[in-house]
Amino acid sequence: MKTLSLTFCPLALxxxxxxxxxxxxxxxxxxxxxxxxxxxxxxxxxRYRLDALDQGPVLRHxxxxxxxxxxxxxxxxxxxxxxxxxxxxxxxxxxxxxxxLATSTDLVHWTKxxxxxxxxxxxxxxxxxxxxxxxxxxxxxxxxxxxxxxNTTPAPDYIPAFPYLTMKARAASPTGPWTKQPDVIPxxxxxxxxxxxxxxxxxxxxxxxGYLMFFSAxxxxxxxxxxxxxxxxxxxxxxxxxxxxxxPLAEQVENSSLYYEPTSRTWWLxxxxxxxxxxxxYTDAIWVYWTTTLDRWDPAHKAVVLDSKNCxxxxxxxxxxxVVQVGRRLxxxxxxxxxxxxxxxxxxxxxxxVGLAWLDLPLVAPTAx
Numbered sequence: 001m002k003t004l005s006l007t008f009c010p011l012a013l014x015x016x017x018x019x020x021x022x023x024x025x026x027x028x029x030x031x032x033x034x035x036x037x038x039x040x041x042x043x044x045x046x047r048y049r050l051d052a053l054d055q056g057p058v059l060r061h062x063x064x065x066x067x068x069x070x071x072x073x074x075x076x077x078x079x080x081x082x083x084x085x086x087x088x089x090x091x092x093x094x095x096x097x098x099x100x101l102a103t104s105t106d107l108v109h110w111t112k113x114x115x116x117x118x119x120x121x122x123x124x125x126x127x128x129x130x131x132x133x134x135x136x137x138x139x140x141x142x143x144x145x146x147x148x149x150x151n152t153t154p155a156p157d158y159i160p161a162f163p164y165l166t167m168k169a170r171a172a173s174p175t176g177p178w179t180k181q182p183d184v185i186p187x188x189x190x191x192x193x194x195x196x197x198x199x200x201x202x203x204x205x206x207x208x209x210g211y212l213m214f215f216s217a218x219x220x221x222x223x224x225x226x227x228x229x230x231x232x233x234x235x236x237x238x239x240x241x242x243x244x245x246x247x248p249l250a251e252q253v254e255n256s257s258l259y260y261e262p263t264s265r266t267w268w269l270x271x272x273x274x275x276x277x278x279x280x281x282y283t284d285a286i287w288v289y290w291t292t293t294l295d296r297w298d299p300a301h302k303a304v305v306l307d308s309k310n311c312x313x314x315x316x317x318x319x320x321x322x323v324v325q326v327g328r329r330l331x332x333x334x335x336x337x338x339x340x341x342x343x344x345x346x347x348x349x350x351x352x353x354v355g356l357a358w359l360d361l362p363l364v365a366p367t368a369x
Contacts, residue, residue, distance in 0.1 A: 076088065078324050100112065149164055285306065319352065
């Protein structure tokens, strides 16, 4: 029996290593940060890091059809369908920021297709910008929730300005054409709430027989940012917004992209953090929050994923993330600016390109928190 036991144990160990060891060896684990960034106001800091490996830019602005992105490419939403990857990105064009499309089969080489939305008519909620198109496939057709606003800064930048609203379009194909649905009003900004200035679209998931959207929310004067949950049973109906955000306004985060880790039954929510330097606010990092319960998020359970410490080409600005699982890795798309000096004022929003970084799977939260 002893001989059999000695023979069996190494074999079991080998099997366990083959089954679990590679994943454990490749796992991306949250670690305590050696240096915690402090801000001059009351916005919070992350005390953990989950460092992604940066690959660098994969889509540069300036050569989109119809000059659709000649002043910038940013704010991406990436998804996969039938072996093709699709990217919606905000193209800063000649007269507006519009949702544009690019496609790829390898996530690195992208073919630009041009704008997929047009500006609304004068007086419409999307008369000045129709951008950031978040998609959801219900098994029959495609739904796009996009950011609309009637306000922008002056030419030539046309940066979208408050209010940031959620609007809807539909299509039979991920490439469009997209038909706007002006009669569908998912939700709107509301005075006196945490979403008084911004109620813009975010990641949609099917959950408990309905749908959840992790939308971007903000106040104005002062601008304070967070994420909220909107709920519906009908993607073409009205959404009901939770009375409280998922994390406090002092977190100063916006935009959402979720990944579910089945090995630990944990949800990971990637978002971009807005920092403060020299009196200037700018997107300075990608953060991730984790939870095992979608209705409960602890603001202490967050980590820096990408910032100036591990991004090799954008030394100051790290913008909106979108994550896609690719085998045993997680692709993280984001936007940045390769300028050596920190762009100031409205120029911090312009001349951005799209980068790609990676995390190995599974993602592992710290055991003691």
